[in-house]
Amino acid sequence: MRIERLSQDKIRIFLTFDDLSERGIQKEDMWQEVPKVHDLFTEMMDQAYSELGFDATGPLAVEVFALPAQGMVVIVTRGKYDHHQYGASGEEELPEEIYEMEVTLEQSDSIVYAFRDFEVLVEAAHVLIGNITSQGKLYSYNNKWYLYFDPKEFEETALSGLVGVLAEFGDSSPVTEAVLDEYGKTVMPENAVQLLCTHFKRQD
Secondary structure, three states: EEEEEOOOOOOEEEHHHHHHHOOOOOOHHHHOOOOOHHHHHHHHHHHHHHHHHOOOOEEEEEEEEEEEEOOEEEEEEEEOOOOOOOOOHHHHHHHOOOOEEEEEOOOOOEEEEEEHHHHHHHHHOOOOOHOOOOOOOEEOOOOEEEEEEEEEHHOOOHHHHHHHHHHHHHHEEOOOOHHHHHHHHHOOOOOHHHHHHHHOOOOE
């Protein structure tokens, strides 16, 4: 198990299938609310706190990505307390334990990430082209930029690296390629990473 901090409120956890099997968990168990999975998540949060000082108290958004024959990538994003719900006079009125999780489990035939800021998208492209990929399709849809990749075009190691970089800069999206083709605008139909790096410089 390997844990990395992506930002103040976001961490990325890499789980191999060996990590799961050592704890008696099958990949299919991650799609179910079973005690072993809860114990694994508690272990991950304990390790995140001890290694990175990441406090998982509060509402959490958890994204689980199954990578073919590789393992899983878990992205945990810490939300904010709703002070309107718990009172506005200070943190002392907050309940001692607020532990809400919104879990998204992804095992799809495509990888789609959304970017609100074009400069962040360009930065991600420059990281990707280093040693991961020059491919991808770029769309514009609902005031966001979307990068689409077909996981079948990647080896297992590259696929893990791809998801890792995309998760650092963007947000995973349930929007499908079909929706983007029909309702979005295709900006770069192929080799989007290469074209972004060719035409746009990363910020200093």
